[in-house]
Amino acid sequence: MAEETQTEAPAVVETMVVKVDGREVEVPKLTEDWQGNLVPTTVLQACKHAGNEIPHYCYHPKLPVAGNCRMCLVHVGMPGRLGPDGKPPTNEDGSLKIDPMVLPYERQTPKGVIGCATNLVPGMEIYASSPETKQMREAVLESLLINHPLDCPICDQAGECKLQEYSSEHGQSESSFAEYKVHKPKKVNLGPRIILDAERCVLCTRCIRFSRDIADDDALGIVNRGSYNTISTFLDTPFDNNYTLNTVDLCPVGALTSKDFRFQMRVWFLKETRSLCSSCGTGCNTLIGSRENTMYRYEPRENNAVNGPWMCDSGRLNYKWIGREDRLSEVTGASGWATAIIEISAKLEEAQPGSVAIIGGARQTNEELYLLKKLANKLEAITDSAPRSGQGDNLLCCPDKNPNSAGSRLIGIANEDLGSRFAEIAQGIEAGTITSLIVFGDDVTKHGIDETLLDKLDLLVVSDILPNATTSKAHYLLPGCAHTEKRGTFTSVKGQVQKFMKALDGPGNARPEWEFLHELAENTTGQNGFSTIEGLFNQMAEEVEAFKDKELTWASLGNEGVTVEI
Amino acid sequence: MCPTIVNNVETLCNVKHIVEMGAEQYTKLGTPNNTGTRLISLSGDVKQPGYFEIETGKVTLGELIYDENFGGGVRDGNGLQAIIPGGSSSKVLRAGETFPIGEDEVDLLDVPYDFDTLMKIGTMSGSGAIIVIDDSRNIVECLANLAEFYAHESCGQCTPCREGSLWMNKALHRMTHGGARTEDAEYLLHIAQNIQGRTVCAFGEACSWPVLSFVNKFKHEFEAKSLNTTDKETASTP
Ligand code: SF4
Numbered sequence: 127m128a129e130e131t132q133t134e135a136p137a138v139v140e141t142m143v144v145k146v147d148g149r150e151v152e153v154p155k156l157t158e159d160w161q162g163n164l165v166p167t168t169v170l171q172a173c174k175h176a177g178n179e180i181p182h183y184c185y186h187p188k189l190p191v192a193g194n195c196r197m198c199l200v201h202v203g204m205p206g207r208l209g210p211d212g213k214p215p216t217n218e219d220g221s222l223k224i225d226p227m228v229l230p231y232e233r234q235t236p237k238g239v240i241g242c243a244t245n246l247v248p249g250m251e252i253y254a255s256s257p258e259t260k261q262m263r264e265a266v267l268e269s270l271l272i273n274h275p276l277d278c279p280i281c282d283q284a285g286e287c288k289l290q291e292y293s294s295e296h297g298q299s300e301s302s303f304a305e306y307k308v309h310k311p312k313k314v315n316l317g318p319r320i321i322l323d324a325e326r327c328v329l330c331t332r333c334i335r336f337s338r339d340i341a342d343d344d345a346l347g348i349v350n351r352g353s354y355n356t357i358s359t360f361l362d363t364p365f366d367n368n369y370t371l372n373t374v375d376l377c378p379v380g381a382l383t384s385k386d387f388r389f390q391m392r393v394w395f396l397k398e399t400r401s402l403c404s405s406c407g408t409g410c411n412t413l414i415g416s417r418e419n420t421m422y423r424y425e426p427r428e429n430n431a432v433n434g435p436w437m438c439d440s441g442r443l444n445y446k447w448i449g450r451e452d453r454l455s456e457v458t459g460a461s462g463w464a465t466a467i468i469e470i471s472a473k474l475e476e477a478q479p480g481s482v483a484i485i486g487g488a489r490q491t492n493e494e495l496y497l498l499k500k501l502a503n504k505l506e507a508i509t510d511s512a513p514r515s516g517q518g519d520n521l522l523c524c525p526d527k528n529p530n531s532a533g534s535r536l537i538g539i540a541n542e543d544l545g546s547r548f549a550e551i552a553q554g555i556e557a558g559t560i561t562s563l564i565v566f567g568d569d570v571t572k573h574g575i576d577e578t579l580l581d582k583l584d585l586l587v588v589s590d591i592l593p594n595a596t597t598s599k600a601h602y603l604l605p606g607c608a609h610t611e612k613r614g615t616f617t618s619v620k621g622q623v624q625k626f627m628k629a630l631d632g633p634g635n636a637r638p639e640w641e642f643l644h645e646l647a648e649n650t651t652g653q654n655g656f657s658t659i660e661g662l663f664n665q666m667a668e669e670v671e672a673f674k675d676k677e678l679t680w681a682s683l684g685n686e687g688v689t690v691e692i
Numbered sequence: 693m694c695p696t697i698v699n700n701v702e703t704l705c706n707v708k709h710i711v712e713m714g715a716e717q718y719t720k721l722g723t724p725n726n727t728g729t730r731l732i733s734l735s736g737d738v739k740q741p742g743y744f745e746i747e748t749g750k751v752t753l754g755e756l757i758y759d760e761n762f763g764g765g766v767r768d769g770n771g772l773q774a775i776i777p778g779g780s781s782s783k784v785l786r787a788g789e790t791f792p793i794g795e796d797e798v799d800l801l802d803v804p805y806d807f808d809t810l811m812k813i814g815t816m817s818g819s820g821a822i823i824v825i826d827d828s829r830n831i832v833e834c835l836a837n838l839a840e841f842y843a844h845e846s847c848g849q850c851t852p853c854r855e856g857s858l859w860m861n862k863a864l865h866r867m868t869h870g871g872a873r874t875e876d877a878e879y880l881l882h883i884a885q886n887i888q889g890r891t892v893c894a895f896g897e898a899c900s901w902p903v904l905s906f907v908n909k910f911k912h913e914f915e916a917k918s919l920n921t922t923d924k925e926t927a928s929t930p
Pocket residue numbers: 326327328329330331332333334357373376377378379381382
């Protein structure tokens with residue numbers, strides 16, 4: 127196998143050597159800028175390679191460089207100017223002469239450069255931890271703090287605030303400031319989802335650049351001059367694109383807060399779980415923040431193959447349904463799970479080949495759709511998933527609002543056109559050739575299988591999360607779990623197979639669908655399956671062509687997933 | 693959105709000469725390395741404030757202030773206290789200061805008005821705007837006036853200037869309104885030192901240099917502000 131695998135020759139990365147705190151480090155000459163173009167590596171990036179993180183506010187790897195906060199000032203040594211012989215000055219031993227930078231008009235005073243916008247020069251020495259650098263940082267932090275309200279006890283950012291972090295790491299405990307602070311508006315309604323506390327703002331302009339350069343909405347700017355600078359929208363135009371909440375993540379302080387999360391929970395109480403957004407086919411990677419079985423927020427989790435560090439507002443805020451009061455939580459049609467599974471298995475065993483239809487919603491996981499497919503194979507059942515479509519855009523939002531349409535296709539539940547077999551199923555029920563219907567996660571009454579047709583069925587097994595017209599007709603209703611309440615994988619529209627972890631417990635007696643589907647499949651097909659998600663995934667990966675091609679395993683998916691051919 | 697050229701009056705004036713005289717003749721004006729002419733805008737406590745054109749380096753600061761062709765002397769018979777030689781951001785010069793130029797120790801008033809010499813004595817000829825301050829002025833108030841201007845002009849883009857320029861203004865406002873403290877001289881230097889050389893544009897120097905130079909050269913006057921006596925008397929005691 128090893129001989130056959132063609133290993134790509136690693137791209138040659140040109141490197142150069144610079145000194146960071148007296149230690150030589152080899153760093154790439156070029157580094158990707160915010161748009162992914164290769165540009166000269168900066169002092170800040172070189173220090174990161176050396177394991178020395180330069181504090182920064184305005185710099186963000188996915189935004190154009192602004193160089194305004196000055197937090198990343200660092201003292202450096204540079205080679206001298208080229209002499210008449212075209213060569214830089216050297217020491218007596220012939221080595222390059224490096225002079226610590228000084229102010230040109232005051233040569234006893236060290237001069238810093240901004241690490242975020244200063245390109246490396248061969249021979250450069252970076253004094254990342256020197257007293258000179260330390261003093262520059264202290265001074266910038268002191269300036270940022272003199273007019274800062276310091277309302278950490280009531281600030282949502284507390285615990286994940288770069289001003290708090292840098293102040294304790296790089297600041298001084300005292301300031302000599304003896305004047306009155308500048309006061310600015312503390313509760314500005316920037317738009318439907320964002321509130322600005324202008325006093326907490328450090329004017330890094332990340333929010334402005336994000337909106338202008340990433341979300342293509344030049345909505346934010348600065349009004350007033352000098353220390354009175356204030357972030358603002360243009361007059362009363364609301365800040366209202368579908369990506370505004372990313373500015374809350376980007377804001378290094380508590381100036382921009384999400385109306386949804388504001389004052390809800392102190393961040394240090396939140397448990398973080400790696401998950402995915404389930405609101406469209408893009409599959410943005412997320413972190414769930416939860417406490418005591420309640421979800422408080424989604425945050426985007428960086429994955430450059432999918433969503434970068436961003437996610438859309440509608441996806442981010444689409445989680446309230448998870449905790450809805452009317453969540454399905456009890457089995458109906460039987461006295462409990464055990465009897466329901468036994469009864470359904472028995473009925474399916476009796477079913478004539480071809481008399482069962484299976485709808486596996488494209489909001490179910492790959493593993494669940496795979497188990498449904500196994501059932502379908504045994505029962506010679508016709509299968510499909512319901513389509514969901516909506517608005518897409520050029521950044522992340524996909525018009526396919528199912529999180530797992532691609533999975534449904536690859537596993538063979540739906541064909542290219544989701545929903546194209548619904549008419550055939552409806553006819554089958556009408557004609558009496560289809561007498562049993564299994565529905566997971568779709569409301570078939572919205573797709574041409576109306577209540578009158580459902581009434582004709584001998585067996586209607588439905589699993590869902592929330593009540594709808596189909597669940598109300600079910601002979602057996604099996605309460606399932608939201609993706610936040612179980613583990614599993616989705617396949618994005620671009621073929622990224624990605625996993626999500628369990629953050630919450632489902633309500634009442636609801637169970638992850640793959641668990642009871644596994645029991646149903648074992649009973650019906652007589653084949654043993656895997657009762658762990660890892661085993662189940664690995665088994666599926668052996669059988670589904672596209673997954674097999676990439677030799678997928680649960681472990682090999684990692685945190686960021688793997689792209690398969692779709 | 694078309695770009696607009698904004699020319700300095702001084703530039704247009706230079707161009708006129710160069711077109712009329714030719715470059716070679718023009719460079720014979722002035723002194724070596726400081727050729728041509730400069731437009732001086734003389735303001736402050738002189739009898740005849742106004743605009744004057746001089747050959748660069750051919751006229752001294754003393755002549756610019758006292759000569760009948762220029763300032764005509766300090767107003768109201770007052771003595772000279774200080775000169776801001778090249779726009780309000782240039783470092784202030786104190787009356788009576790002397791500077792080593794070449795072999796000699798040169799008095800402030802004998803300093804020729806050109807680029808190189810002013811640079812050598814630690815300031816600059818900058819915009820050519822000379823502000824004369826007589827000895828009736830309280831020097832702390834003069835600096836407070838400049839600091840107010842700079843705090844208002846700072847665009848706010850970068851942290852040290854945005855916060856520092858207003859900080860210095862507030863401190864000086866307090867000092868000139870009865871709230872001065874003995875430590876304020878050092879306090880002002882601390883703020884200004886953390887601005888120069890650390891900003892996006894040269895405005896960082898522009899707002900910090902007046903503070904650094906005024907406080908360093910008139911330290912006693914700044915310290916005296918905190919004492920409960922009239923500023924002028926205290927300030928003039930050596
Ligand atoms: S609101 Fe936040 S992101 Fe925007 S400029 Fe202020 S500190 Fe930066």
